[in-house]
Amino acid sequence: MPATALVLYLVFAVLGFGWRSWTQHRRTGSTGFRGIHGRPGSLEWFAGAGFIAAILAGAAAPLLQLLGILTPIALLQAPWIQVGGTVLAVAGIAATLYAQRDMGESWRIGVDPSETTTLVLRGVFGLVRNPIFTAMLIFAAGITLMTPNPLALVAFVVLLATIELQVRVVEEPYLNAIHGQAYRDYCETVGRFVPHIGRTRIV
Template sequence: MPATALGLYLIFAVLGFGWRSWTQYRHTGSTGFRGIHGRPGSLQWLAGAGFIAAILAGAAAPLLQLLDILTPIALLQAPWIQASGTVLAVAGIAATLYAQRDMGESWRIGVDPSETTTLVRSGVFGLVRNPIFTAMLIFAAGITVMTPNPLALAAFAVLWVTIELQVRVVEEPYLNTIHGQVYRDYCGAVGRFVPHIGRTLTV
């Protein structure tokens, strides 16, 4: 199972980051990567740095388990649990690519405060405001269940926290500044990560 998890992680990285960035560059002249912003130690900086750390740790977890350096938690090794993890991981990859497609040329990793992008509210963005992050969490949950060792569990927890920080501390204030009342109306109508939940915006 760790070999399968590692393979799915590679597919996710190639399609969700590499291929998408290449496609973005071909259409717009920009890779879409905006880097980490904020003073080191600030919440903005922790959101970006923690996200990268979680992604790297999440990839290392199945590799280290495959090499017998990490041992999975026995309670979570039931075949049906690991099969469910595989389904979640595959669904997360597909959902990530679908949401990225709906975001179009507004797709970014990170925020450039000097940049104004189109507020996407159609497609899957009409159901939730952050479908790419939702899909990434589904994928990460699947990989964690497939290789449920302590590093994988910690990586998932850090990913969850840093995504919350990125959305609440970085992206929502930026979008509120750029789009104003239109964005606030959108937040009042559409949930943050799942439909109908998190419709109240606090900035």
């Protein structure tokens, strides 16, 4: 299972980051990468740096298990759990690509405060406000269940925490500043990560 998890991680990286960035550059002349913002030690900085750390740790977890350096937690080593994890990981890859397609030319990794992008409300964005992050968490949960060692569990928790930070501290304030009432209306009717859950009133 660690070898399969590594292959799926590679597929996710190539399609979700590499291929998507390449197609974005072909369409717009920009790769979509905006980097880490905020002064070192700020919540904005932790959101970006923690996200990168979680991705790297998530990739290292199955590799270290494959090499015999880490061992899975016995209670989570049942075959049905690993099969379920594989299904989740594959579904997460597909959902990420689908959500990226719906986002179109507005797709970015990170935020440039001086930039204005279109507020996407169509497709899966009509169901949840952050479907790409939701899909990434589904993928990460699947990989964690496939190789449930301590590092994988920590990586998933860090990823969840940093995605929450990125959305609440970086992206929502940015979108509110750029799109104003249209974004506030959107937040009141569409859930943050799950349909109907996390709807909020921004003032």
